[in-house]
Amino acid sequence: MSGSDNRNAVLFYFSGTGNTWWVSEELAGKLKEKGFQCQVYSIEAVRSEAVADLINDSCLVGFGYPIHGSDLPQLMKDFIATLPQTAGKKAFTYCTQWLWSGDGAAIGASMLEEKGFLVQWGEHILMPNNISVSIVRLPYTNDPKRLAVIRKRASKRIERFADSIAKGKSYKRGFNYLAYLLGSMQRVPYRHYYSRLQDDIAVNKETCINCGDCVRFCPVGNLYYLHDSIETKGTCILCNRCYDFCPVAAITYMKREHRPERGEPYRGPIEDFDPSVLISPSN
Numbered sequence: 001m002s003g004s005d006n007r008n009a010v011l012f013y014f015s016g017t018g019n020t021w022w023v024s025e026e027l028a029g030k031l032k033e034k035g036f037q038c039q040v041y042s043i044e045a046v047r048s049e050a051v052a053d054l055i056n057d058s059c060l061v062g063f064g065y066p067i068h069g070s071d072l073p074q075l076m077k078d079f080i081a082t083l084p085q086t087a088g089k090k091a092f093t094y095c096t097q098w099l100w101s102g103d104g105a106a107i108g109a110s111m112l113e114e115k116g117f118l119v120q121w122g123e124h125i126l127m128p129n130n131i132s133v134s135i136v137r138l139p140y141t142n143d144p145k146r147l148a149v150i151r152k153r154a155s156k157r158i159e160r161f162a163d164s165i166a167k168g169k170s171y172k173r174g175f176n177y178l179a180y181l182l183g184s185m186q187r188v189p190y191r192h193y194y195s196r197l198q199d200d201i202a203v204n205k206e207t208c209i210n211c212g213d214c215v216r217f218c219p220v221g222n223l224y225y226l227h228d229s230i231e232t233k234g235t236c237i238l239c240n241r242c243y244d245f246c247p248v249a250a251i252t253y254m255k256r257e258h259r260p261e262r263g264e265p266y267r268g269p270i271e272d273f274d275p276s277v278l279i280s281p282s283n
Helices: 019-033 048-056 074-081 104-113 144-166 177-197 213-217 241-245
Strands: 008-013 037-042 060-066 090-097 118-126 201-203 223-226 229-232 251-253
Touching: 008 019, 008 048, 019 037, 019 060, 019 090, 019 144, 060 074, 060 104, 074 104, 090 104, 104 118, 104 177, 118 144, 201 229, 213 223, 213 241, 241 251
Parallel strands: 008 037, 008 060, 060 090, 090 118
Antiparallel strands: 201 251, 223 229
């Protein structure tokens, strides 16, 4: 890639609670250090009519997303489905995860290849667990020191990934049959139960202060006002944003309230993270 006159790169990402946003900004910074002109767009904020031009004007296109049950978030699937056909445009995928996803980057790549993209790079970035709501108690943290350690480790992996891209050296983590089998162990049941899980988010009317943050932040309009109270449509995509960023923990999951003895819900990968950046253009 170093010999190409076109050094424009564009990154499209979806982020539920900030992890993929942080990775996207970090990756864009690393690519800029290596000579790329890099733009970063949240798929919630980028104008649909601008996407084709951004892709056409770039030599390289990246797609980032968090992993949900070894699968892509529905919003990213929908975004990829609307992309124009390309003729071998070079691309890469990167996904954020807590432990492992098996083939998280490869699943996105397979969807992009159907659109004509040539996916030469794929990476999995370990980030803090943002699932502070679940039936099984999963460990998560808001401790700034622990978050800093995780970000430092992630930054090193991002640096290596950016270096592979800049050198034109193909790198694909999880693009093999074993990774596919491991990913399928999560993805098959996740997809099977997905429609049932979409209606498990609700609002505790006694706790809710009607601030409207959940309505404003929801990427699919699942939460809405009805007669001065907040209701749900049953179209949740399981991004966890409303639950984690409700200032009074009024969002319930499977009729379960957040347990304060566990600490505050996960509030993003950096201190004082502002979730409005997830629904606003970054440039």
